Amino acid sequence: MTPLLIHHHRRAAMLIRLLLVVLIGLLALPALGQEAAELPEIPYYSASDPAARFNVPIPAGWADQSTAEMAHFVNGDLQADIYALVVPNTDALVAVETALAQVLPDETVAERYYNAVTLSNGAWLEALYTTPEGGSVTAFGQTRGDQTYVLIYVSRAVSDFFMLVTQPEVNAEGRYEVEAGIEEAINDLYPGESHIITETDTVQLSNGEWTRFTFEPRNDLPLRAIAQARSDAVYIVVENGSEGFLESANKVFYTVFFGWFVTPYNDPYLYLGLGATAVIVVGLIGSIALRYRNLQKEAALVAQLQQSA
Amino acid sequence: MSAVQEIAFPATPSSAHEKRRSPLLTGLTIITILAVALGLYLALFFAGTDVDQGNIQRIFYLHMPSFFGAFVAFSVTVVGGIMYLRTRQTRWDTLALAGVEVGLALSLVNLVTGSIWARPIWNTWWTWDWRLTSAAVMVLTYAAYLMLRGGLENVETRRRFASVYGIFAIATAILTLVIIRIVPDTIHPAVIGPSPQNAEGTFEATRGVVLALLPNLLIWSTLVPAVLMWHRIRLQNAIDQVEAAKQDALAQQ
Numbered sequence: 001m002t003p004l005l006i007h008h009h010r011r012a013a014m015l016i017r018l019l020l021v022v023l024i025g026l027l028a029l030p031a032l033g034q035e036a037a038e039l040p041e042i043p044y045y046s047a048s049d050p051a052a053r054f055n056v057p058i059p060a061g062w063a064d065q066s067t068a069e070m071a072h073f074v075n076g077d078l079q080a081d082i083y084a085l086v087v088p089n090t091d092a093l094v095a096v097e098t099a100l101a102q103v104l105p106d107e108t109v110a111e112r113y114y115n116a117v118t119l120s121n122g123a124w125l126e127a128l129y130t131t132p133e134g135g136s137v138t139a140f141g142q143t144r145g146d147q148t149y150v151l152i153y154v155s156r157a158v159s160d161f162f163m164l165v166t167q168p169e170v171n172a173e174g175r176y177e178v179e180a181g182i183e184e185a186i187n188d189l190y191p192g193e194s195h196i197i198t199e200t201d202t203v204q205l206s207n208g209e210w211t212r213f214t215f216e217p218r219n220d221l222p223l224r225a226i227a228q229a230r231s232d233a234v235y236i237v238v239e240n241g242s243e244g245f246l247e248s249a250n251k252v253f254y255t256v257f258f259g260w261f262v263t264p265y266n267d268p269y270l271y272l273g274l275g276a277t278a279v280i281v282v283g284l285i286g287s288i289a290l291r292y293r294n295l296q297k298e299a300a301l302v303a304q305l306q307q308s309a
Numbered sequence: 310m311s312a313v314q315e316i317a318f319p320a321t322p323s324s325a326h327e328k329r330r331s332p333l334l335t336g337l338t339i340i341t342i343l344a345v346a347l348g349l350y351l352a353l354f355f356a357g358t359d360v361d362q363g364n365i366q367r368i369f370y371l372h373m374p375s376f377f378g379a380f381v382a383f384s385v386t387v388v389g390g391i392m393y394l395r396t397r398q399t400r401w402d403t404l405a406l407a408g409v410e411v412g413l414a415l416s417l418v419n420l421v422t423g424s425i426w427a428r429p430i431w432n433t434w435w436t437w438d439w440r441l442t443s444a445a446v447m448v449l450t451y452a453a454y455l456m457l458r459g460g461l462e463n464v465e466t467r468r469r470f471a472s473v474y475g476i477f478a479i480a481t482a483i484l485t486l487v488i489i490r491i492v493p494d495t496i497h498p499a500v501i502g503p504s505p506q507n508a509e510g511t512f513e514a515t516r517g518v519v520l521a522l523l524p525n526l527l528i529w530s531t532l533v534p535a536v537l538m539w540h541r542i543r544l545q546n547a548i549d550q551v552e553a554a555k556q557d558a559l560a561q562q
Binding site for chain 2: 030044046050053055206261262265267270274276277281283284288295299305307
């Protein structure tokens with residue numbers, strides 16, 4: 001081989017290597033693009049059990065005292081706790097009460113109200129309770145399969161402090177109205193009582209615009225509520241007390257409620273996918289090996305023919 | 310080496326060349342197996358669980374790389390086809406054929422894993438979405454390549470036809486690659502870059518996506534198709550040798 005040819009061969013080999021490096025680099029680009037597209041990480045609690053993995057956002061400013069089985073967030077300023085857990089029971093009301101016995105083992109709560117609602121994030125049972133010390137408990141339970149997921153808000157302030165979801169009659173445009181929702185909520189919460197609205201205004205919170213209702217005092221304590229009509233229901237918080245937690249607690253609770261979701265358990269499909277991939281790839285390799293083996297037999301036969309000839 | 314093997318592939322210059330390469334191919338095959346195992350480890354244990362989709366999202370670390378592996382193999386077919394038409398050398402046709410067989414297997418992996426992912430996420434095994442349909446057309450186009458090729462008796466006609474077919478068939482792979490960019494009405498999520506507005510199922514917030522995806526992408530786009538094609542080429546060379554020996558034997562009779 002002449003020096004010129006050797007030079008050409010080396011140059012070609014170098015170009016091929018360079019081309020390979022460029023190709024590998026190009027393959028890396030899409031993945032790097034994906035990195036840039038990743039969303040900022042939201043602090044979330046995820047339950048450890050893969051067959052019942054629920055997730056809830058951890059509210060900003062709340063202390064996270066969660067365990068592997070139960071989400072537990074605490075806020076001293078609002079005198080409140082939020083719990084999220086799973087109870088192996090298909091009766092939502094029984095499951096909610098079982099969950100309450102777990103999170104408040106030393107307190108016997110008294111039922112105030114319960115109602116079943118179907119919302120955009122599933123069918124829920126809503127149940128409200130009061131504690132012996134005068135605190136309030138709002139609990140939501142959703143049954144999936146043979147277990148119920150329960151979200152609990154415990155207000156330890158000595159007042160009525162409840163979250164309610166109502167689905168009153170829709171208006172002519174097919175939408176829920178906050179006025180109808182608030183009326184239904186007050187009637188459910190304080191049956192047989194008459195409460196007159198003295199002031200209505202709107203407040204802009206980070207989770208949208210809410211309508212605020214101020215009623216005549218009840219039991220010499222301010223009675224206020226805020227409500228927001230959505231496509232699936234009217235979301236309401238009622239406070240009969242002087243703490244003034246209405247806006248901040250409302251935001252936190254509904255952030256947790258709307259941010260809550262269950263990671264589906266679909267591991268068998270993953271195994272199916274891995275198995276199918278193995279079958280296809282091993283099938284191709286096996287087919288090559290089998291054809292090679294058959295070819296060897298054929299070649300032996302040809303060699304015999306050649307020898308006999 | 311057994312007697313049968315010695316008889317099967319006598320020491321022609323071509324087979325001696327194959328024998329010299331065997332240790333390299335064996336080494337590359339071992340490296341590929343180890344690399345695939347590493348990729349699976351990253352996909353199944355290193356990458357975080359997608360909180361929205363659950364563990365089925367991990368199939369994406371095979372689904373997308375296998376498509377790129379198929380794309381590489383089909384691109385090799387194009388190169389083989391063009392070179393065969395220019396030079397009429399058999400080895401280019403062999404390369405093109407190997408590209409189709411390997412690409413078809415990898416695109417089947419892509420199609421099947423996509424369908425399995427769709428069942429829990431979209432609640433259906435299949436939907437006639439643009440991306441899914443174009444992928445199915447791609448698979449059928451290359452399956453037809455093999456069937457049509459097998460149906461042509463004349464060797465020269467078969468190779469010429471296959472070369473032209475293989476060159477044009479790449480259009481289906483390119484279409485599958487770009488269709489979600491040009492057709493907004495698709496539910497297939499775009500893994501790279503923003504998804505179409507109505508896409509369902511995204512992987513954006515999962516921890517370790519990039520670190521698990523990048524090695525798998527490299528392994529399935531380079532090592533896997535290269536090694537499989539190499540094995541397929543060796544098989545085809547052996548077939549050609551035996552065929553030639555058969556013709557010789559028949560001529561001697």
